[in-house]
Amino acid sequence: DEHKNRKLAIYFNSNENDENYQADYSSMEQLVAVTGLPSLLSNNFEECLDYGLVLFSSPIEDGTLNQTERTLLYDYVENGGTVIFSGLRQQKLFDFAGIEEVNKTRTQYQVNFDKNYSGKEFRWIDEELEWEIQLGEDYYDQIINTYGYRVTDAQVLAVFETNQAALTKVERGNGMVYTFGFAFRDLIIRNLLDRDFDANRWYSNYFEASSDVLMLLVRAIFSESISNAVWLSTAPYDSKSVLLITHDVCSNSAHLFSNDFAQLEFEREITALYNITTHQFIDDINGDNYTMHLPQMKLLIYKGHKIGSHSYGHFPDFHDGNIFALGTKLTSVDDYKPHYSVEEEKTIDGTVYGELGASKILLERDLEINIDFFRSGHLEVHDQQFSILDELGYQYSSSYTAADLLTGFPFYQHANKNSNGLKLPILEIGITISDIFGSHGEAPIDEFNWMDKAEVWIETTESYANNNAATCLLVHPNRYYKLDAMEYLLDHISDDIHVMGFTDYCDFWKAKDELKFSSSIEGQTLKIFSNYNQLVNSEQFSFVVDDIEEINNIEVYDEFGFLQNVFHKDYYLGTGLVYQKNMDELDMHKSGDSNREEQLEQNYPNPFHNSTSISYQVPENAFVSLSILDIYGRVVDLPVNEEKEKGIYSFDYNGQNLKAGIYIYKLLIQSDNTLYSSIKKMIKN
16 A cells, blocks of 8 residues: 555544444444545554554543554654544553543533644535534433543643533654544434434534534544645546435325426436325325326426425334334335324334335335435435335435435435444435425525515535535425425526535445545645546546645546546635536526426416416427316316317316316426426316
């Protein structure tokens, strides 16, 4: 392994039989993925000391390091190495770390970073909820283990609410020692698997990223320790971040409006993810909102969008293991007949296999596509669902909010939501912003405040982008003002945020994790060496270079030693970006221009009393249906349902039998070459 002095080594000071080994390992893998640092994960202590920075994966207890290892560590730091301890209780290392006493407790709930400290380590801490992170709510008698320090000559960079030191820094010879007051696993994998002690202060639509603060702190320490440090960007091409657009289609009204959302996205060359609830039965809380909408779903695919599963029944108690048994794998949808009972206030005959399997079977059968994405109905997560998702062939999931998990980055789920359980190939990305407001007392989004809500989305998106983290948007496509809000968001986010398909970004993330690289400085030339041929094939990957203004020349080599054609530009926070393709060559999401020719006209008069005129255009010979629907999505009339020749049509619709109220009229045109749908609103007085 070349250029070790410019890499991070993570030393596993535990073995595979230790209780928390898997949690430590998963946390360190996530840290490497989020920071993008060139790294080694090893349980060979002496090997790690060949690297520029050494991070201990778990707390150092008495007896962890023997005398020989301690001497080697002292020499390593004396000669310019950097060490990070994630919890320290071995007394023979106290002088080395600049502390004199440690208090291990489970009753410290908050960490406050020193706002007066101007060192490079805090370069990514720029939000109020980053300067102060919460470890858990104080209504718990005990939460995670913390290590509060009293220092001698170490500098205190952060304190717990008890004023005991939570992060210290001390210079030793030519090197540096950093000591954190907690195990990294308790702020990374515990949070990601939603096993924290309610550490999030927001649930959705606002910035909350405590786990990311810790990981980016490590990257900042790396950049402080290694001159002109290089790391792999977590965003593709030359972008700063990505926006992922998803829609949950779980009602008749969502199906009706979905085409207007899909059309806007199609015109802007955006691939959105539409997650379908396959509620094809009638129970006490819903009717069949699936079967009649198959043409609409096919239209989504026709416009280039991705389809995922949003569960079979969308039941509100899916998370409850006492109500939803595991069940058995389905061979037919006919074998699964759940229903919700209002009288018993629970779902009857629901299973985990059924909710995950029946929806996949239906969508794959009816739409003739592969279904590999799942989002739980109501975001209710069953402890066993991720193991079943893996068994059934799913690859992607988004069943939590990002704020709830305290991260804006993708991560891999674990069996039974157990941090020491089997790591699964299910990539999870939390929902960052959505059309669901009110969990913290805010007014819900409506036709009057949608622009204010979109401004909240923009602010939150930009905050996550400052960490190079993704933003995942969820909009239920059931109101026009939500379409307006989404369009406003697209038009007002920063130009360096790339709008990308959800699963496309997941695939980028997976490939990024496979890319290994090293770097060297020769005079004023920076050389980056990759051992991965996808560096050439993908053109998505880019590298961040610290203090790039000090570099005169940058060379990037592939795994065969061939020099690659790259570009570089100023990035942010004193860094530069070395990239292969400019996202301006890809993005059209900023353009609101439309080449779409509207086929359905607004009725006149509107509102109307007894009759109103409706006009539409058929671009070629096709089957045409025009249906009238109430606000619940139920078809109340079907005045047109026949083959039509190319031409312009107009008719007087007689609405005498309709009650006063708001109605939707929907045009659907289907032929070998055309699949078109549009809806308009009309009002009957």
